[in-house]
Amino acid sequence: MIGPLNHVGIAVPDIREAMTFYRETLGATDITQPKPLPQQGVSFAFINLPAGQIELIEPYGEASPIAKFLERNPKGGQHHVCFEVDDIHAARDRMVERGMRVLNEPRIGAHGTPVIFLHPGDSGGVLIELMESPKAGH
Numbered sequence: 372m373i374g375p376l377n378h379v380g381i382a383v384p385d386i387r388e389a390m391t392f393y394r395e396t397l398g399a400t401d402i403t404q405p406k407p408l409p410q411q412g413v414s415f416a417f418i419n420l421p422a423g424q425i426e427l428i429e430p431y432g433e434a435s436p437i438a439k440f441l442e443r444n445p446k447g448g449q450h451h452v453c454f455e456v457d458d459i460h461a462a463r464d465r466m467v468e469r470g471m472r473v474l475n476e477p478r479i480g481a482h483g484t485p486v487i488f489l490h491p492g493d494s495g496g497v498l499i500e501l502m503e504s505p506k507a508g509h
C-alpha cells in the first residue's frame with residue numbers, strides 16, 4: 372500500500388538555526404521559506420534533496436503537538452517519517468481494520484494534501500505520517 376518515502380520530519384527548537392545548519396554545514400542548496408501551519412501547530416520548511424525531503428518543524432502557537440517532544444529532546448530530533456499513499460481514506464480504513472491507532476481524521480498537511488498519523492506504540496516506536504500523493508496538475 373505505501374508508496375514513496377516522501378520526507379523525514381525533524382522537530383527543531385529554532386527553524387532558522389536549523390536551516391542555517393543544513394545550508395552552511397551540510398551544503399543543502401534548496402530550502403523553502405518557513406511557513407506556519409496553524410491547524411497543525413507547527414511552522415515548517417522543506418529541504419529539497421535530489422531524492423526526498425527533510426521537513427523541519429518548529430512549534431507554532433500554545434498547544435503545539437511537538438512541544439512535549441522538544442521538552443524531552445531540547446536540541447530537536449527525528450520526529451516522524453512520511454510515506455505517500457494513493458487514497459488517504461482507504462489507507463485510514465485499512466489501518467483501522469488492522470488495529471492501528473489512527474491519531475487524527477485526514478487533514479490537510481504541509482504539502483496541501485490530506486495526512487494521517489499512526490500511533491508510534493503500534494509501529495515499532497516510529498511516528499508514521501501517511502500522506503495522499505499530490506495529484507498531477509495540483
Ligand code: CO
Pocket residue numbers: 378380426451453500
Ligand atoms: Co510530515
